[in-house]
Amino acid sequence: MKTDVVIIGGGPSGLLLSQLLNKAGVATVVLERTSRARVLARIRAGVLEQGTVRMLQEAGVGDRMAREGHPHEGCIFSDDDLMVRIDFKELTGKTVMVYGQTEVTADLYAAQDAMGATILHDVADVVICDAVSDAPFVTFTHDGVQKRVDCAYIAGCDGFHGVSRKTIPDDRRREFERVYPFGWLGILSRTPPAHEELIYANSANGFALASMRNEMLSRYYVQVPLTDKVEEWSDDRFWERLTSCLPGDVVKTLVTGPSIEKSIAPLRSFVSEPLRWGRLFLVGDAAHIVPPTGAKGLNLAVSDVFYLQEALIAAVKKGDMAGIDGYAARALARIWKAMRFSWSMTTMLHHFEGEDGFAAQMRKATLLHLSQSETARRDLAENYIGLPY
Ligand code: FAS
Ligand code: PHB
Numbered sequence: 001m002k003t004d005v006v007i008i009g010g011g012p013s014g015l016l017l018s019q020l021l022n023k024a025g026v027a028t029v030v031l032e033r034t035s036r037a038r039v040l041a042r043i044r045a046g047v048l049e050q051g052t053v054r055m056l057q058e059a060g061v062g063d064r065m066a067r068e069g070h071p072h073e074g075c076i077f078s079d080d081d082l083m084v085r086i087d088f089k090e091l092t093g094k095t096v097m098v099y100g101q102t103e104v105t106a107d108l109y110a111a112q113d114a115m116g117a118t119i120l121h122d123v124a125d126v127v128i129c130d131a132v133s134d135a136p137f138v139t140f141t142h143d144g145v146q147k148r149v150d151c152a153y154i155a156g157c158d159g160f161h162g163v164s165r166k167t168i169p170d171d172r173r174r175e176f177e178r179v180y181p182f183g184w185l186g187i188l189s190r191t192p193p194a195h196e197e198l199i200y201a202n203s204a205n206g207f208a209l210a211s212m213r214n215e216m217l218s219r220y221y222v223q224v225p226l227t228d229k230v231e232e233w234s235d236d237r238f239w240e241r242l243t244s245c246l247p248g249d250v251v252k253t254l255v256t257g258p259s260i261e262k263s264i265a266p267l268r269s270f271v272s273e274p275l276r277w278g279r280l281f282l283v284g285d286a287a288h289i290v291p292p293t294g295a296k297g298l299n300l301a302v303s304d305v306f307y308l309q310e311a312l313i314a315a316v317k318k319g320d321m322a323g324i325d326g327y328a329a330r331a332l333a334r335i336w337k338a339m340r341f342s343w344s345m346t347t348m349l350h351h352f353e354g355e356d357g358f359a360a361q362m363r364k365a366t367l368l369h370l371s372q373s374e375t376a377r378r379d380l381a382e383n384y385i386g387l388p389y
Helices: 012-023 036-041 050-058 063-068 088-092 101-115 235-245 248-252 297-318 322-349 357-372 374-385
Strands: 005-008 028-031 070-072 074-079 082-087 096-098 118-120 124-129 137-142 145-150 153-156 174-189 199-202 208-214 217-225 259-273 280-282
Touching (some): 012 297, 036 101, 063 101, 074 088, 074 357, 082 088, 082 357, 088 374, 153 297, 199 322, 208 235, 217 235, 235 259, 297 322, 322 374, 357 374
Parallel strands (some): 074 199
Antiparallel strands (some): 074 082, 124 137, 208 217
């Protein structure tokens, strides 16, 4: 097999990159380790920045999002019963889109199928070869047969546990990490959302987030110790913790119900540099992980895709290497700013085991300042709706 770009990973970043490259006449082969059903069964992100919405529209996958997605003009930060609204529209002139990552991925698969794109599922033993050469290739096993695809470039869109980042020699990689001593226990329930906008809640009982997918599908999270197991959390126990974190006025109208999905996600901040190794480029979770507190994970993957698709199209179609040579620095500049925002939101809203009263006072003062300072609200809004590409 021979193609222009091999994309390792059929998640949102791999599929979006493939879609944009194919639209520009650049051939791709996507290699995905699991089945399509497994990819589409993952419940992940829920909030899309305006830049992500624009990229999906440019990729030709914006129609269902426009019909079924929900534009949000603001969100709430609460501290016990204090509720502070961040008015994105008034403060930045922009909004965000509530539309699940699962739906984004399904729309991308449908568009890639319509294009006749080459996406191989249930691929194993992916090995990136000769990345630092003019003739890289990838070997893998598919349908029990060892195969090889030769290409001009390789995009590592294979997430935190993929092979791409580890292809860069350990002594050439620089990794930055903060592992948080808690996780998010999340549930989906076929109930009306607690509030028409998202609520990021700080409380004496820890952090909680009230989100949604649509008017009859709610997504909730509560902070739990990393040692907790999902089977230790009955629905009743979850609802009890959630109601102890949300503002009293919201709890009054909260509709509870059985969970249809329940999982615990660990929280970490992580960046691996460099993003480029010869003709291999790291994209999305393969290169960085943010705690979901800032709703940046998927959106950061999309801005990586924006920079890389522009660079690859110029290189493949015109032999212009400027974008290729500038990709890593350009993407990292935005990655680190999103890393900072996600870290600050996480430290601002979560209880840390063994923290002293001073830390709790810092959280309360931050939220009180947010309620009294338009400048503080504008700074948060600018980061939340997404910094410029
Ligand atoms: P992904 O991990 O989505 O996709 C990588 C793909 O590569 C996967 O399909 C995987 O099967 C495949 N792969 C891995 N190794 C391979 C190999 N060797 N060969 C071939 N394929 C391989 N972000 C938010 O903004 N908000 C959230 O609430 C949120 N919640 C999350 C919860 C969890 C449990 C996780 C893990 C992440 C969450 N994220 C959230 C972040 C998430 O949305 C990611 O940012 C997003 O999926 C990034 O997309 P990709 O870079 O495509 O990586
Ligand atoms: C979600 O709806 O899953 C969601 C929303 C906002 C976040 C994290 C997760 O910051």
